[in-house]
Amino acid sequence: MHSPSEQDYIQQLSIDCVIFGYQDSQLSVLVPKLNFRGDFCALPSGFIYQNEGIDQAARRILEDRTGIKDIYLEQFRVFGDAPRSNIRFLERLIELNEDKLGDKRFDRKEFDWITRRFVSIGYYALVDINKVVPQKTELDESISWYPVRALPPMIMDHHEMVHSALETLQLNLDQKLIAFNLLPETFTMREVQELYESIFDRAFARNNFQKKILDLNVLERLEKKFTGAANKAPFLYRFRNEVHAQASTDVGAA
Amino acid sequence: MHSPSEQDYIQQLSIDCVIFGYQDSQLSVLVPKLNFRGDFCALPSGFIYQNEGIDQAARRILEDRTGIKDIYLEQFRVFGDAPRSNIRFLERLIELNEDKLGDKRFDRKEFDWITRRFVSIGYYALVDINKVVPQKTELDESISWYPVRALPPMIMDHHEMVHSALETLQLNLDQKLIAFNLLPETFTMREVQELYESIFDRAFARNNFQKKILDLNVLERLEKKFTGAANKAPFLYRFRNEVHAQASTDVGAA
DNA sequence: TACTATTGTCTATATTTGAGACAATAAATT
DNA sequence: AATTTATTGTCTCAAATATAGACAATAGTA
Secondary structure, three states: OOOOOHHHEEEEEEEEEEEEEEEOOEEEEEEEEEOOOOOOEOOOEEEEEOOOOHHHHHHHHHHHHHOOOOOEEEEEEEEOOOOOEOHHHHHHHHHHOOOHHHOOOOOHHHHHHHOOEOEEEEEEEEOOHHHOOOOOOOOEEEEEEEEOOOOOOOOOOHHHHHHHHHHHHHHHHHHHOOHHHHOOOEEEHHHHHHHHHHHHOOOOOHHHHHHHHHHOOOEEEEEEOOOOOOOOOOEEEEEOOOOOOOOOOOHHHO | OOOOOHHHEEEEEEEEEEEEEEEOOEEEEEEEEEOOOOOOEOOOEEEEEOOOOHHHHHHHHHHHHHOOOOOEEEEEEEEOOOOOEOHHHHHHHHHHOHHHHOOOOOOHHHHHHHOOEOEEEEEEEEOOHHHOOOOOOOOEEEEEEEEOOOOOOOOOOHHHHHHHHHHHHHHHHHHHOOHHHHOOOEEOHHHHHHHHHHHHOOOOOHHHHHHHHHHOOOEEEEEEOOOOOOOOOOEEEEEOOOOOOOOOOOHHHO
């Protein structure tokens, strides 16, 4: 097991990341599964080096897991209840994996360090799912995307974290105009709408949605996209990044 | 100097509180001033006990400073840049107060503890200013209310903290319908409007503002308030706390 | 009794939102 | 080549909401 050099990190403080991606009309979250019996899933997380800012630490963790350097991310909440600790999950893990752990994969010191009460800073990230090459750590059996409304069981309060992240995303989406971080470079209006619908979990009227988005004046219309389907070809759009736009109206209410 | 028992606290993690109150048409912040030469002002802050949740810690700090138990409070952001430390401010304080500190008010260990890099969780609180009895600590020369747009110089990034807290307050105000925490039990409509104006730092139209607020259906109209002024007496209102209201429209746009 | 300052509310207008309609069109089908 | 189908882009109109102007009511003053 990877042994954190305890003194290099801030003690009892961690970062957990909710990494959102979008594919097949589904808002999804990237979740690793630990390589132990018992199906333990846990959000990508890590600690903060002494000489490292918290946003910087979050970026490092995100880059380790996605391979992407420039990632949109945001703090959404700190989780810090008094009894918040890994201990119950780790005890259960050890119980179910006595054999695997025989070769002292946890020493006592390490176990004490990792099972102390932890305060965790929640970050959410928005990525273009096509750019992501999900990275396992040596502890992971797998890492994959789960629809945000069909997540696997997760340890501790990680399920609540995703819920809280999604809530914050919904609140910020129109204000900060960040949805396009979830889409590839170019996209059709239908794709934008389906993205919004999957984030808000409700339908929008097509005509009015298109008007609202275009009225934001942040999209550049490109050539048509011929899909091979027997219907009118939609335009492709690109987000004009230079425009730090005057987002004022809520598309969420369209 | 009060010596924190280091092991009782989570290391390198602190809480800073922006306590908002409202009086004389001014949104104000409660700021203590340290009892040292050099006019050092710093937001009320503290550390987190090992067996204490972070919200709980924030409540303790707030009660210590205001004397109020049931206080509206909310996390707004974590401040955790890499070089974030008290050291520069403390060195300057020591430099200006050599004499006072002669009687070893800092020992080395304590100084090292307190000047390490700190991550701080920002909370803001909304209080009825009339209920507050501001409490100095033994370190403080004074503690008083400053208009949010006329704060004294403060140490470290505390000015940015207030700014960030105010931004969050503005964003949350309509969504969460929390403004009434800043007012006394009963109030006139004019007082509500002036409160909103001081928070958003802009004027609202009186007729439409009143309509908006009343349409929220969270206020109970009481008897008139005879002020002695030569004009129609305004009604008093009370916030109906039991209503966890269906706030949907932004008063911020009235 | 007239006057002043402020309050509560109404109305008219402008703006935004929501729903329906329809022409345009890319490809498949005849 | 004409017809059919599914979808797109946009227009219009009605409903809801926001903004601005107006005015009567009224507590005290002159």
